[in-house]
Amino acid sequence: MSKILTIGVAAYNAESTISNTIESLLVPEIMDKVEILIINDGSTDGTRKIIEKYKERYPKTVRVINKSNGGHGSVINKTISLAKGKYMKMVDADDTLEEIGYVDLVNILQSETVDAVLSPYFTANIISKEKSLHGYLLNDEKIFYDKRKVKFNDYYKKIKPTLHSITYRTAILRDSKWRVDEKCFYEDTQYSLYYWLDINSILLLSKPIYCYWLGNENQSVNIKNRLVRRQQAISVVLNLVNFFDSEKANMSMQKITFFKSEIDGYTTFIYKLLMALSDEKKAKKETKIYDTYLKQNSIVLYSGLGNYGTSKKLARLIKILRKTSWHGYYIVYKLLNKKIIKQITV
Incomplete structure (x- = not known):
């Protein structure tokens, strides 16, 4: 069966969190429609051993690519070049997806063709587990639309895309001449913007899909x-x-x-x-x-x-x-x- 969605997982020295991330992606209801493409970016801990076990257990869903370290941007660029799904979403190896919104996304995309999807997301504290809901509109307005298909030209003054809120149609990424910076941090801002150059149609969803976990002193946003x-x-x-x-x-x-x-x-x-x-x-x-x-x-x-x-x-x-x-x-x-x-x- 052709894949509806590729989830690109950026993994570097993530042995303490990667299993939790992958488990959130392995939802039986949609596993045959999803490709989980895990890019091991030169990890030196036990990350590779963990992800290889998932590949062995779920060979029709999980793909593993082991490569030398090139930074988060190199993982994004590699995922764009290898993704088999009609759509693509990036997930970091210390974050998770929300099952209800995730399942809804995959099922909706079976019958939709749009250039990009925007959905709300959570930020969550790794210690308190407290979650905060964020939107995809300017000024973080928590106004969400249920399966509303809109034109970019009608919403260009309203939307505020981030890596956590975006799902792209893979062809948009692959056909673009732009690639994000490698061997550095913070290139997710480029991923969130470059590809809007060619986006005309957008699907707005109401259910949160991504959960961005904060509070680790090693995170780049610290x-x-x-x-x-x-x-x-x-x-x-x-x-x-x-x-x-x-x-x-x-x-x-x-x-x-x-x-x-x-x-x-x-x-x-x-x-x-x-x-x-x-x-x-x-x-x-x-x-x-x-x-x-x-x-x-x-x-x-x-x-x-x-x-x-x-x-x-x-x-x-x-x-x-x-x-x-x-x-x-x-x-x-x-x-x-x-x-x-x-x-x-x-």
Whole structure:
């Protein structure tokens, strides 16, 4: 039987969580319609042994690819090239899927052809197990639609896609010339955006499918790790800026508006991240370097900072600092540093 959905599982040194993830994907009702494609990204612990056992037990459902370490982005790119399902969804090896929404998704996609599916998702604390529901609309509006098929041009001002909310039609990914960055973190932002360049039809669902587990100090979104890896985050965002700059001439006005809004949110976040550094001199120096690069690569996003996305207050302050040759930066830093750290702490 042809597969409806490929679940790409990114696995690196995940021996303590990978079984829980895979078990959430092995729902008997839909196993014959699903391909679970586990990419072992050069793990050095017991991950490979665990996933090989699942491959042996479920040979018609589970596929395992063992490769050298290339980072989360390399797993996404590999999954795009190997997926057999008509649709594709990525899952990290420390997250899970919600059975009701997952089953519903697969059954619905049997008779639907759309470019992308958006669904709500949970974030959950690994210690307290407390869950919080998130939406796929701007400002995290928890307004969900049950099997509503819409056109991108009618919803481009409303949607807020993330890796956890998106299911793509595989052909959209495979036919795109864009691939996410490898050997780095935070490239899921690229995965969440690049492919909307070719998306015209969207299916909106009401049931949560993904559960994103937080609270592990080793996670890339932990603030300490964000700061240590900030150059990777900057590189990913600047490549998004370059993507927009290279493609905007061929975009419709709706696509331009959508990408401006989304990428503006990420470009502004970098200013916030740098202001969370403990060394104010280093924060100022790196902010000026980043700001210069942004100006050189996309005057549209540079001059329009904060006009399209979030963090408008911070964006206004950045624009004032530009006009004063960054005099007064330390005052702004002292006012916002602790508040920003609190905002971005996961």
